[in-house]
Amino acid sequence: MFILVVNAGSSSLKYQLFDMDREEMIAKGLCERIGIDGKLTHTTVGKEKVKKDIPMPTHTEAVKVAVECLTDKEFGCISDMSQISAVGHRIVSGGPWLINSVQIDGPDGKVLEDLHKCFDLAPLHTKAHLQGIEGCMSIMPGVPQVLVMDTAFHQTMPAQAYTYPIDYETAQKYAIRRYGAHGTSHRYVSGKAIEYLGNKNAKIVTCHLGNGSSISAVDGGKCVDTSMGLTPLEGVIMGSRCGSIDPAIVPFVMERENIPADKMGDWMNKKCGFLGLSGVSSDLRDVREAAANGNERAKLALDILAYQIKKYIGAYAAAMNGLDCVVFTAGIGENDDEMRAAAMKDMEFYGIKLDAEKNKQRGCFEIHADDSRVKILVIPTNEELVIASDTLAIVTGKEI
Ligand code: ADP
Numbered sequence: 001m002f003i004l005v006v007n008a009g010s011s012s013l014k015y016q017l018f019d020m021d022r023e024e025m026i027a028k029g030l031c032e033r034i035g036i037d038g039k040l041t042h043t044t045v046g047k048e049k050v051k052k053d054i055p056m057p058t059h060t061e062a063v064k065v066a067v068e069c070l071t072d073k074e075f076g077c078i079s080d081m082s083q084i085s086a087v088g089h090r091i092v093s094g095g096p097w098l099i100n101s102v103q104i105d106g107p108d109g110k111v112l113e114d115l116h117k118c119f120d121l122a123p124l125h126t127k128a129h130l131q132g133i134e135g136c137m138s139i140m141p142g143v144p145q146v147l148v149m150d151t152a153f154h155q156t157m158p159a160q161a162y163t164y165p166i167d168y169e170t171a172q173k174y175a176i177r178r179y180g181a182h183g184t185s186h187r188y189v190s191g192k193a194i195e196y197l198g199n200k201n202a203k204i205v206t207c208h209l210g211n212g213s214s215i216s217a218v219d220g221g222k223c224v225d226t227s228m229g230l231t232p233l234e235g236v237i238m239g240s241r242c243g244s245i246d247p248a249i250v251p252f253v254m255e256r257e258n259i260p261a262d263k264m265g266d267w268m269n270k271k272c273g274f275l276g277l278s279g280v281s282s283d284l285r286d287v288r289e290a291a292a293n294g295n296e297r298a299k300l301a302l303d304i305l306a307y308q309i310k311k312y313i314g315a316y317a318a319a320m321n322g323l324d325c326v327v328f329t330a331g332i333g334e335n336d337d338e339m340r341a342a343a344m345k346d347m348e349f350y351g352i353k354l355d356a357e358k359n360k361q362r363g364c365f366e367i368h369a370d371d372s373r374v375k376i377l378v379i380p381t382n383e384e385l386v387i388a389s390d391t392l393a394i395v396t397g398k399e400i
Pocket of ligand 1: 210
């Protein structure tokens with residue numbers, strides 16, 4: 001059975017086709033610059049990468065291009081679109097309305113109505129998701145479409161973790177609470193860690209460190225706290241997002257710099273973090289290079305991330321009354337051994353001890369020292385496989 005996973009962004013659409021009999025991705029692609037000039041990159045596993053300039057005025061054309069690539073005789077992998085049994089869509093925020101993965105029941109159905117309600121919580125993402133869904137429904141009519149929410153895994157948080165101590169009526173009126181993000185990633189890597197530990201009651205801190213970063217506390221397979229909040233802005237320092245700051249900084253800067261609310265959102269999301277602090281780049285590799293060349297602001301940005309990871313681990317160990325395992329994943333977590341080493345330094349108090357040599361080995365799964373009480377794992381994330389698995393479960397009526 002083939003499942004297509006779609007991740008629609010504002011001007012891009014990423015797709016992966018999974019053969020679920022083998023649980024393997026067999027082709028993937030990226031449609032970029034939708035509505036601009038249109039660029040496509042497609043790779044079928046075992047075949048050469050294809051790059052093309054193709055106009056894609058909307059997400060519907062992007063889906064069409066993706067399906068054409070997948071069914072292409074030369075560089076595709078399936079003979080006909082009808083071989084795609086279902087489509088799973090990555091949804092960044094399901095708010096309080098969309099919790100578990102769910103199949104769209106029709107163009108005017110409740111699921112889409114609920115997705116529209118999420119607009120305020122993640123305007124850019126939700127708009128893109130709706131366009132991606134619309135594109136798939138028009139190009140592949142009759143093929144079941146399933147939504148998999150990035151916020152779902154965090155729905156098990158207790159009220160004390162997800163409630164903001166703000167005026168209750170305002171919070172209720174606008175559904176303001178912690179929803180978290182990267183839920184499919186935290187779910188996937190914590191599941192793998194539980195398998196490895198052979199302990200379904202394990203207390204785990206999962207560190208998803210990428211362009212956007214979030215850290216979660218997972219107790220017995222359930223998320224009990226996470227660093228991202230109402231939006232993916234809260235938490236640790238990120239590529240260009242500030243993470244948690246004193247809320248009073250916001251009106252302070254707005255007043256002095258005469259910045260309106262929407263522009264202030266841009267400032268916090270696009271002009272802060274590694275980029276704003278270092279003045280170099282939002283990409284950790286560039287920041288690391290600058291730091292190595294003596295750029296003090298770049299070094300400070302790196303130190304801040306390592307320090308914040310450490311603080312979250314400490315806080316979550318306290319929240320869970322214990323810690324068995326720390327997991328690193330995503331672009332930085334999987335690849336940057338220096339960040340892992342800095343974050344794990346001086347943590348013997350918690351029973352955390354890194355093996356410096358193992359940590360440096362690429363692709364090493366266990367990086368803790370033999371006498372470390374807490375296990376430290378590097379687990380490559382696979383959000384798309386989670387989406388494909390949920391989609392398959394829903395369309396075949398299995399339990400997730
Ligand atoms: P996104 O949140 O966009 O999915 P990724 O998970 O791909 O992001 O992570 C992007 C981050 O990972 C960037 O800061 C990048 O510098 C970092 N990264 C990717 N590869 C490496 C590497 N080999 N070494 C160090 N950092 C890396």
